[in-house]
Amino acid sequence: MTKTSLTEFNQNFLSFLDNSPTPFHAVSTMSAQLETNGFERLDELDAWGALSAGQYYVTRNDSSIIAFTLPKAALAETGFHMVGAHTDSPCLKVKPKPETIKQSLLQLGVEVYGGALLNPWFDRDLSMAGRVSYRDSSQTIKHVLVDFKKAIASIPSLAIHLDREANKNRTVNAQDHLPPIVMQVEEGDKVDFRDLLLQQVKSQYPKLKIDKVLDYEISLHDTQPAAVTGLNDDFISSARLDNLLSCFVGLTSLINGDSSQANLLVCSDHEEVGSVSASGAQGSFLESVLSRLCPEPEQYHRMIQRSMMISADNAHAVHPNYKDKHDAEHGPKLNHGPVIKTNANQRYATNSETSAYFRQLCEQIDVPVQDFVVRTDMGCGSTIGPITASTLGVKTIDIGVPTFAMHSIRELAGSRDAHMLATILTKFFKKS
Secondary structure, rough: OHHHHHHHHHHHHHHHHHHOOOHHHHHHHHHHHHOOOOEEEEEOOOOOOOOOEEEEEEEEEEOOEEEEEEEOOOHHHHHHHHEEEEEEOOOEEEEEEEEEEOOEEEEEEEEEEEEOOOOOOOOOOOOEEEEEEEEOOOOOHHHHHOOOOOOOOEEOOOOHOOOOOHHHHHHOOHHHHHEEEEEEEEOOOOOOOHHHHHHHHHHHOOOOOOEEEEEEEEEEEOEEEEEEEOOOOOOEEEHHHHHHHHHHHHHHHHOOOOOOOOOEEEEEEHHHHHOOOOOOOOOOOOHHHHHHHHHHHHHHHHHHHEEEEEEEEOOOOOOOOOOOHHOOOOOOOOOOOOEEOOOOOOOOOOOOHHHHHHHHHHOOOOOOOEEEEEEEOOOOOOOOOOHHHHHHOEEEEEEEEEEEEEOOOOEEEEEHHHHHHHHHHHHHHHOO
């Protein structure tokens, strides 16, 4: 690893994070990069037939994406080298009827999406982004992505003078305390959030013939850009590291992989809320794509048994202020390499076969590897790994890059770990 290559990699990573405030934007950014590198877009509505050897991608709901390379060899004889990640992150989502005016201030009702750490959302410069569904002048329903980009919202904390116990026991009531303030209004004024979105769409897309905003999926996001931080540039600080880090690494590795090998990247939405949706890992997206690529049942099952899935999702680094929250023998450190995640109760899909494969892969390119097992007296989170393994019957390992402050509005990772993981996954996507 050279300093130049690491610096360039991280700058591209920071740009990806800043351009991907929602799963919709992440998939749009990934699609553009894939097309730049020669991947052909497919549509689930079309008949694919027998695709020739090449590079392809397909999206579902604009928020999940599968990209793959097809070799000339039969898939039943090769299987796929697959990497899985997820595009969503915990956040605050705007409700369908969000407008509230109190004390001459317009606030928006929000829902908490996923297991978000709520306190870090206070006193941040927030913006909004997402997908808007509109009707055009021909009465056709269409969709477009919006991003206000500038700071337009804030959730101010209650001053400590009014809550002297704030540093000891302040709690957050999601219904009452999270509605952000977006602007000041005069008494008696009425504001329609859809009209505000209409103005934003017209500003971003002046050539669109838009008649009316019908609906939306809008999230709040932090306007502070992603950054390399630390006295010696040891860290990357950003929103949505969980799990856009794995999406970026998977995408970069696939593009740099061997196009004559059967490789596949799947980045699914809704992992943070259980993956139960048409575009989530527990939906039919991946299985549908694979069965279209290998439609004959006997050949399909042979392909699956020759395949391997690396489920990439961030891991918990040992926090120096909370060491007792970790198993001392399984505590990953930042910038010490990717982590193999293991759980006896199958919250992770790792087994000895798949972990042995990954360890050997790391040894071959001299990249260190770490282990994570949750404390025996604590519950364990999960990933798309067990879902994919149980749905497809494919050999799977759960791995990830160690991070701090997972599910905060601002997370922290090592500045060298993502690059190390990319080196491993690129090796995975290349013929031996």
